[in-house]
């Protein structure tokens with residue numbers, strides 16, 4: 635079997651995360667010490683996938699710069715989606731650069747668990763999870779353990795099993811062909827060409843897609859959920875460089891990136907600080923600090939601070 639290519643759609647603006655997305659794309663928002671995209675690329679690397687196609691658009695320079703500086707060993711292609719025509723359209727744009735199996739991981743999807751059963755299970759597969767608010771998601775309907783229908787953001791959901799944004803396709807040509815059919819038909823949901831509708835086309839053609847339950851999926855849809863995700867991830871992973879530990883009072887759990895400069899601060903619990911940040915004499919609790927963010931004498935709790943929003 636050919637090696638998998640990862641497709642990461644990251645062209646969207648992330649309006650629900652304004653004002654943080656006013657100056658950077660959603661995938662570059664920090665959670666648990668690194669941009670969402672960093673979590674995604676760590677997953678891609680842990681799967682042994684070397685080839686990655688990014689679909690970019692809004693503030694694409696930030697993504698290109700991050701990937702080239704932090705993940706120089708990956709074989710990457712950036713494809714621009716000039717207009718926000720939807721996730722289905724975004725994925726379709728990867729067609730010229732992908733052959734054989736592909737793994738699609740949405741640019742705002744943090745999975746903190748093992749994706750190998752989903753990607754290397756030998757079948758077309760999608761990650762699903764039970765959610766409280768199904769009308770915000772793509773939904774699968776199951777009968778006797780099999781998926782019988784897909785629907786994107788239905789008003790009256792037939793189940794509360796949401797598509798989390800991780801999809802494995804054994805033959806990408808089948809996916810692109812289904813997307814082409816959706817595009818040709820002119821079908822849109824909320825004015826966008828949907829990947830979920832291509833899944834329906836595949837299902838209609840008798841292609842098997844198996845659901846894989848992923849409890850370790852973390853939503854980053856709104857600021858409140860972002861802070862909650864930060865806390866949940868810090869409960870699982872924390873690190874404080876020795877130098878930072880020495881010069882500050884740390885209340886665990888915190889995730890402070892290597893090389894961060896912090897002096898005379900009280901940090902924690904639930905503070906994450908991303909690379910190249912500089913903090914002096916601050917008291918922070920339940921705070922996400924983005925990369926290259928520099929401030930002094932600040933007391934803050936339950937907020938996201940980045941170099942554009944202090």
Ligand code: G1P
Nearest residue numbers: 721740771772796797798799830
């Ligand atoms: C997309 C997909 C949807 C999926 C969701 C997961 O929607 O279209 O099927 O459930 O991601 O986050 P979006 O969040 O881009 O509106």
